[in-house]
Amino acid sequence: MPTTTPTDQIALLKKIVEPTRDERALPAQIKELERTIKERLPEALEKNAPPDFPALYFDFCYIYDKFYDFLLFRPLIGKTVVALGGGFSSGKSTFLNMLLGGARLLPTAVTPTTSVPAYVLHGTDERARAVNLFGARVAMQVADIRTLSHGFGEDDESDELPLGHLLRSVFVETPRQPYARIAFLDTPGYSKPDSAAYSARTDAAIARSQLNASDHILWCIPADAGAISTDDVNFLKSLSKDIPKLIIITKADKAPSDEDLRRMADGVRETLDRHGIRYADVLTSARGKHAACDREAIESYLTKLDEGKRTADFAYQFKKLFTQCKNYYDETILEEKRRLAGLNRALTHVGDVPEVEEGLAAFAREMKEKIRALTDTKEDLKTLQLEFFTELKAVADEVRIALPEPSEIDLLEDRRTDAAAVVKSVLKKRSLTVDSGLLHEMQRELQNVPLAINKHPGGSDYKEELLALLQEELAADGDAAHP
Ligand SMILES: Nc1nc2c(ncn2[C@@H]2O[C@H](COP(=O)(O)OP(=O)(O)OP(=O)(O)O)[C@@H](O)[C@H]2O)c(=O)[nH]1
Ligand SMILES: [Mg+2]
Known part of the structure; x- marks a missing residue:
């Protein structure tokens, strides 16, 4: 039948x-927002993009597709x-x-x-x-x-x-x-x-x-x-x-x-x-x-x-791309600076061998150039992030999708790290095994434990937060010891 x-x-x-899509049914600033996503963002990261940028950008575009569904x-x-x-x-x-x-x-x-x-x-x-x-x-x-x-x-x-x-x-x-x-x-x-x-x-x-x-x-x-x-x-x-x-x-x-x-x-x-x-x-x-x-x-x-309370939102999902790129720049810049410092130390020991000194100095210049380029891209991305979230907010406000202010995006908490997964990876590294039921139980228990540091490990933000935490803890201990 x-x-x-x-x-x-x-x-x-x-x-x-x-x-033809009905432009009248869409918020006024949508074209600018789409230009930022489809043109300006890939252009800004054309050079010096993190290796996983294609996958991050692919996801980012999908989140936009979902946002468009909501519009x-x-x-x-x-x-x-x-x-x-x-x-x-x-x-x-x-x-x-x-x-x-x-x-x-x-x-x-x-x-x-x-x-x-x-x-x-x-x-x-x-x-x-x-x-x-x-x-x-x-x-x-x-x-x-x-x-x-x-x-x-x-x-x-x-x-x-x-x-x-x-x-x-x-x-x-x-x-x-x-x-x-x-x-x-x-x-x-x-x-x-x-x-x-x-x-x-x-x-x-x-x-x-x-x-x-x-x-x-x-x-x-x-x-x-x-x-x-x-x-x-x-x-x-x-x-x-x-x-x-x-x-x-x-x-x-x-x-x-x-x-x-x-x-x-x-x-x-x-x-x-x-x-x-x-x-x-x-x-x-x-x-x-x-x-x-x-x-x-x-x-x-x-x-x-x-x-229950809604867990995720667009701001958080869109932010992932910016955060991951920023983490990559922070880590790479730090690493390059370390290498450059090592090279500069080597230069002081070369003594009177002009050819070697010249070669190393050229290498150091290249490294400095790379650090500068990475820092520039990081700054460009920061500006673009602000512009993107400003345009996104204008579009979202028109249809009443709740979004934080663009200036507050950086304060948005990153999602918590999985503490049980961290424990697991440590166990694995040390070739230790533990009953899977126990691990699952631990995962449940740890779900509500507040995070002490909520930044990507190894990055400069992480260092800052760790330092602040240690200072606070040590100061508190000091107070207790010497009231
Ligand atoms: N016996 C039995 N068959 C089921 C059950 N659920 C689904 N099926 C059969 O499994 C086949 C696939 O089910 P779908 O619901 O179409 O699976 P799907 O994951 O939506 O598949 P795609 O949309 O093609 O990805 C159908 O022939 C269903 O009749 C079930 O609970 N019991
Ligand atoms: Mg189906």
């Missing part, structure tokens, strides 16, 4: 390929974005449908199905909208979401041609989504370029940026796999450490027995601990009723998340 007629499909296609679809403002991640067919869309009370709102199938990231929010009426590749808004019916995945060819013998590839994001509001302050984000499963399931949309790098731009991640692993795959481990390792992750073993009904399911969950915990991947918990889920599943625990986890 065809769900849509060819005429319906053509009508939907027409809407989807509308090439075009305002109900997202103030919501915590909880993204579903995992390999293709790992049960992400089915899991989300289950949270919607078993509705078949999102398309599911054994082949790669989700072709466009879809936000699912609570709303009083059910409705859907989308943003196309040109950044234009597209009005849609909820039923169209299915056509986006299967597109043309669903009902005849030809291959399916998904239409979702022509869209950037889909937004669905439904009363069936019970969490008023959460926006779920269903994403296409990731796959590697050499796999049969690969397409631009399933590209692992894109999936990574998409997940890194979210506030929370629910990672799906199918129970029939029996264990977490190496690809999943590597993928999870590459995600931002400061985004909380809940692991869900989906398709629990496919586990040979309840005992096997529990064993698999323990195995997943053990593997994640071994690789230093932080996670809130490993819970199990199935499409239908399944006695051994952690359905209640999942619901109470989400309820807590729904009621």
Whole structure:
């Protein structure tokens, strides 16, 4: 039975390929902001960019894409974005449908199905909208979401041609989504370029940026796999450490027995601990009723998340690129200065060998030049950071997305370092082992311990903060000793 007629499909296609975005619906300063992101930032860092700049910039652009989603679809403002991640067919869309009370709102199938990231929010009426590749808004019916995945060819013998590839994001509001302050984000499963399931949309790098731009991640692993795959481990390792992750073993009904399911969950915990991947918990889920599943625990986890304070915001996410570049410049400049000091010391010992002295002096000049260039780029980046956050704030203010003042950006606390991970890496370095349950327990305990120093280790900011802390501590001790 065809769900849509060819005429319906053509009508939907027409809407989807509308090439002009409605500038009137967008804040006035958006063009300047986009110029800063797309032109000025890469230009400023053309020379002397940190080696990981491409990856940082890729993520940065994705965070802008998310910000743009918020501009075009305002109900997202103030919501915590909880993204579903995992390999293709790992049960992400089915899991989300289950949270919607078993509705078949999102398309599911054994082949790669989700072709466009879809936000699912609570709303009083059910409705859907989308943003196309040109950044234009597209009005849609909820039923169209299915056509986006299967597109043309669903009902005849030809291959399916998904239409979702022509869209950037889909937004669905439904009363069936019970969490008023959460926006779920269903994403296409990731796959590697050499796999049969690969397409631009399933590209692992894109999936990574998409997940890194979210506030929370629910990672799906199918129970029939029996264990977490190496690809999943590597993928999870590459995600931002400061985004909380809940692991869900989906398709629990496919586990040979309840005992096997529990064993698999323990195995997943053990593997994640071994690789230093932080996670809130490993819970199990199935499409239908399944006695051994952690359905209640999942619901109470989400309820807590729904009621809790929002953890991340755009300012923090955008700031990551600037902070990481600054850390790189601080460290490299310090290192170069150390090398230069060593070279200058060597020069004083050369004595009367003019050729050697000349060579070393030329080398020292080169180093000085490099330090100057790095310092200039660092300063340029600082100016650009202020300009970027000023433009971003002007745009955000117009639509009431809360952002701190640009001058306060530097004061924004960096996300906490994972104390348990630090302990783990020390244990590893010294070839010591400790029970993984104990480590997990420690991770929970340490979650609420206030940070003494919250700066990148080794940088000049770190040094300053460490010095201030020591002075304070020593002064306090001194006072106690000599009242
Ligand atoms: N038995 C069983 N099958 C399930 C369950 N959840 C999902 N499936 C099946 O697994 C297949 C993939 O499910 P999807 O929900 O489409 O998976 P997905 O992760 O959204 O896949 P992509 O969007 O392609 O990345 C479908 O055929 C589902 O019917 C479950 O709990 N039990
Ligand atoms: Mg899906």
